[in-house]
Amino acid sequence: MMLIVLGNTEISLIKGISIAGANPELTKYTPPADVEYIFYGRPKVIDAVPVTPQGHPTPAIITKACWELANFPITVVRAGTFFKPMVPHVHISDEVGRDFRRGKALPNAEEIVELSECLGRELSKSFKRIAVGESTPGGTTTAQAVLWALGYDAKTSSAAPNNPQELKRRVIEEGFRRVGIGFGDVNDPITALEEFGDPTLACIFGICRGFKGEVVLAGGTQMLAVSALLKASGVGLERFKIATTRWVAEDKSATFKDTARSIGVDYWVAPLDFSKSRYRGLRDYERGYVKEGVGAGGAVYLAEESGFSSEDVFKKVEELYSLLQV
Amino acid sequence: MMLIVLGNTEISLIKGISIAGANPELTKYTPPADVEYIFYGRPKVIDAVPVTPQGHPTPAIITKACWELANFPITVVRAGTFFKPMVPHVHISDEVGRDFRRGKALPNAEEIVELSECLGRELSKSFKRIAVGESTPGGTTTAQAVLWALGYDAKTSSAAPNNPQELKRRVIEEGFRRVGIGFGDVNDPITALEEFGDPTLACIFGICRGFKGEVVLAGGTQMLAVSALLKASGVGLERFKIATTRWVAEDKSATFKDTARSIGVDYWVAPLDFSKSRYRGLRDYERGYVKEGVGAGGAVYLAEESGFSSEDVFKKVEELYSLLQV
Numbered sequence: 001m002m003l004i005v006l007g008n009t010e011i012s013l014i015k016g017i018s019i020a021g022a023n024p025e026l027t028k029y030t031p032p033a034d035v036e037y038i039f040y041g042r043p044k045v046i047d048a049v050p051v052t053p054q055g056h057p058t059p060a061i062i063t064k065a066c067w068e069l070a071n072f073p074i075t076v077v078r079a080g081t082f083f084k085p086m087v088p089h090v091h092i093s094d095e096v097g098r099d100f101r102r103g104k105a106l107p108n109a110e111e112i113v114e115l116s117e118c119l120g121r122e123l124s125k126s127f128k129r130i131a132v133g134e135s136t137p138g139g140t141t142t143a144q145a146v147l148w149a150l151g152y153d154a155k156t157s158s159a160a161p162n163n164p165q166e167l168k169r170r171v172i173e174e175g176f177r178r179v180g181i182g183f184g185d186v187n188d189p190i191t192a193l194e195e196f197g198d199p200t201l202a203c204i205f206g207i208c209r210g211f212k213g214e215v216v217l218a219g220g221t222q223m224l225a226v227s228a229l230l231k232a233s234g235v236g237l238e239r240f241k242i243a244t245t246r247w248v249a250e251d252k253s254a255t256f257k258d259t260a261r262s263i264g265v266d267y268w269v270a271p272l273d274f275s276k277s278r279y280r281g282l283r284d285y286e287r288g289y290v291k292e293g294v295g296a297g298g299a300v301y302l303a304e305e306s307g308f309s310s311e312d313v314f315k316k317v318e319e320l321y322s323l324l325q326v
Numbered sequence: 327m328m329l330i331v332l333g334n335t336e337i338s339l340i341k342g343i344s345i346a347g348a349n350p351e352l353t354k355y356t357p358p359a360d361v362e363y364i365f366y367g368r369p370k371v372i373d374a375v376p377v378t379p380q381g382h383p384t385p386a387i388i389t390k391a392c393w394e395l396a397n398f399p400i401t402v403v404r405a406g407t408f409f410k411p412m413v414p415h416v417h418i419s420d421e422v423g424r425d426f427r428r429g430k431a432l433p434n435a436e437e438i439v440e441l442s443e444c445l446g447r448e449l450s451k452s453f454k455r456i457a458v459g460e461s462t463p464g465g466t467t468t469a470q471a472v473l474w475a476l477g478y479d480a481k482t483s484s485a486a487p488n489n490p491q492e493l494k495r496r497v498i499e500e501g502f503r504r505v506g507i508g509f510g511d512v513n514d515p516i517t518a519l520e521e522f523g524d525p526t527l528a529c530i531f532g533i534c535r536g537f538k539g540e541v542v543l544a545g546g547t548q549m550l551a552v553s554a555l556l557k558a559s560g561v562g563l564e565r566f567k568i569a570t571t572r573w574v575a576e577d578k579s580a581t582f583k584d585t586a587r588s589i590g591v592d593y594w595v596a597p598l599d600f601s602k603s604r605y606r607g608l609r610d611y612e613r614g615y616v617k618e619g620v621g622a623g624g625a626v627y628l629a630e631e632s633g634f635s636s637e638d639v640f641k642k643v644e645e646l647y648s649l650l651q652v
Binding site: 001039071072073074075078084086087088089090091092115116118119122123125126127 | 327365397398399400401404410412413414415416417418441442444445448449451452453
């Protein structure tokens, strides 16, 4: 079972911070469009597959490839998005994360966490293990803010090859000034989520607390923040493992491996290689575009368990790409 | 796994047709309140457990008793209700069924069926069998209208001891006049749902079409309508079984067993007996009050499978009743 948690944060509307959409305004549509693409082959909420401004398709293409190969169940969870996904989905909230430079990011953090814990508890009755991915434009910045608030000197990856670290830093520092805190000044996970988080982080944190079994945290940067939140709340990390892509793990503009080690969470790296793709849109993954998202790394993990190699996944991704009009 | 599908129809607002609420206006709150009561012990959407005008508590008390005993997972599905349930739930639609005397009952029937089919397909990957219950005030009237439209001469049960069959008949005939059809004139299940159905019937019909394994249809009257819709759409009924309560199966004002036989769907009857209850609110079940709902009969079926007798369920219901302030 893979959950794909959808969230929006106003942070993605800041110019230059997210390329999870052809322009900042379009990042509002990306989470529902991602899962609609997986289920139906094309989005419904908007008439185009999410792309970067340069036209690189959403990493949902990797998740979809693994899903079509290995046929694992997917449950979509709306943690808090601008638009309702046009697929059956678990409703947690329809409120998006706010721009944390101007006010609390997530006044309803506690409510999201509680509902998500309840969801996690119920899932425990049916599943020994779950994987959890997400689609959240701007989510690496909120994740980094949460990590800094909790005292982890992390640089998070970006879907852009030129990681806008300087801009992320300025935005986060502006948020810290609003609250009147400095690096590492927050101990309480709910406070970190309320002040700097987003619906996705709160929801996955809650699911992980409620669920009793093993969890594959399918993602890079944001799953580090979830791990740090869990640790801060006293949850042991033995039953959690991050599954991400090579492009995140090897990202020199970020600190994935170091941060994972300092939090003390295990990780697995999907050995995807798109360098021989027929399509520039996929070859560009090797140049730092896109990298991860929509549970791509974790989906490869599930596909490998079902006997499909990264090469099989790559071939399926090529096939799906050929069906896209990008 | 038990799904509890929530729906509203404006039909419940017709005076005298439904007692699934202390008054017609309050029937709007019953579906979310039922599942909130199961999960939290008290409703959140409104500050009172759903009761009949005479104060009999919701049959969700039986479902909750079985759930607490056998600990099966419950997934709430919002097929279409006035209010959002304050529990994690699968969102299908937030549009309620309309009064079919005045216009189409469910213009979005096809969309609900498609989304629900998709949900059923995904559930197939995780579960070999599901149970499906519902909470839908007024739902026995829409069910009866659908059965008549499809040509089954059924009288459906009511939560009231004096089944308002005369009123149901007048309401249904007014709906038939609007469409200009007579008894048995509809062959197509989507047309039956659009003209006379409700969100719950459309949703359960879709789930059953998409799901590949066995289905326990946890309910009485409305599950007959679902079975008839499935049969009309060419789905074989071998993998379906209705699980209902004695109070429905033995209801002399209705035709449960005869209708089940003429549709050709198997059924199981929960041998609950509340005649020795300490509480009048429960003893009155034996006088024809409430009878079934929120998957009560199917929940007893699941509890029995886990080794709990009807007597165990009765004791747990008594215990839960003692915690209610009704």
